[in-house]
Amino acid sequence: MPTFILLTKLSPSAMKDARTREQIGREWFETVKQKCPEVRWIDHFALLGQYDFMDIYEAPDEKTAIKVSMITMSKGAVKAESMPAIPYKQYLEVIKDI
Template identity: 35%
Template structure:
């Protein structure tokens, strides 16, 4: 389970990136290296994918070192974010699409009823 703040009211089409970053594992030795990697990745995302709106970053406990939440206009753009994180951040990442809770409820009510 990932605990995140309630952002549903501000994120109409969120994507959640989960990443394990080998550099983060050694950050107690060289914290500046982690900051430099983050800056390099974010600069690349901003320059290559101007339609991406990065919303939040969280350091997490568990199998992932951090979670990033961003908006992307489509799955292809979100996939490109993942590629940039992997190439320039030297991280393994996953992209999870998310549906705002109110929209999920609307979709649920549109589903056919079981017999």
Template identity: 30%
Template sequence: MATYVILSRFSPGAFAEPKDFGKLADAVSARIKKDCKGVTWKQSFATLGRFDVVDIVEADDPKDIERAAMIIRSHGHSITETLTATPWTEFLAAL
């Protein structure tokens, strides 16, 4: 199973109050669970900087990751950037 990092930045109108983010996050999560059964969420982080959220996910099919990112964009009112991630030891072994 491949590992991916999804970086998300909220659009200015994503939610009116910071406390409303929980409802939005729950709705996006439920939609991804329903529509992207091949995606396994490993961990999520709130960050300060260029991106607001960093999600670590796994999937066998990159199409599932593309679908999840599009759900985050459309339902989560966010801009995303998705990266493939290779464990460091595997990366070094492949060199």
């Protein structure tokens, strides 16, 4: 299954109360699991910088990745970008003939 990276920037109101942040995150995760059961989560990181969170996951196709991003936007994100990620060894195989 292809690997995707989800970068998320939350709205200021969603980040305002740290005590509710965990609950909002759980609700988001449960919604994604329900609507996209074929997604396999690899890892979840909090970030410092222009994005608040980064998730690494596997999905069967780009349509499912779009769905993950749209669910994320519906749960308080002002920006959610999903992008394909290619393992480095596969990348080297692709570029070796260039």
